[in-house]
Amino acid sequence: MSKKIGIADTMFARVDMFKVVRKALEDSQEPGIRLERYTVPGVKDLPVACKKLLEEENCDICMALGMPGDKAIDKTCAHEASQGLIATQIQTNKHIIEVFTHIDEGKDEKELYEITKNRTYDHTMNTIALLKGKSLSRNAGKGVRQGKENIGRIR
Secondary structure, three states: OOEEEEEEEEOOOOOOHHHHHHHHHHHHOOOOEEEEEEEEOOHHHHHHHHHHHHHOOOOOEEEEEEOOOOOHHHHHHHHHHHHHHHHHHHHHOOOEEEEEOOHHHOOOHHHHHHHHHHHHHHHHHHHHHHHOOOOOHHHOOOOOOOOOOOOOOOO
């Protein structure tokens, strides 16, 4: 039986995050996983895109890919989008892995690209693990993060 990952992405993102997801899925060599894509204008549109993917396209899990801008209003919009994604998870009882990279996270375009690529790739692997029923507990309390260097555990 195949599993389906819903990918909601945005036109505003400056990196083709879907392409990174596809590459990570290929690298995982996990058989029987399909992708269903739904592209929207910006991050505030992601919650309904994910809800449609989960309910209408029967996806088992979703990833919400976005790249909020660097202005105060963009940070507010990203927060509101996150709230909508959380509500959608509660309504559908399914995971939505939020993969946002803010445009001001990198000191230049090269660093921004690397952060976005790494974060998207790593979260795709997390999504595949959750989809396959694998626990992420082995990494709990280790200061693991996606997109940048891990910060490590305290004790």
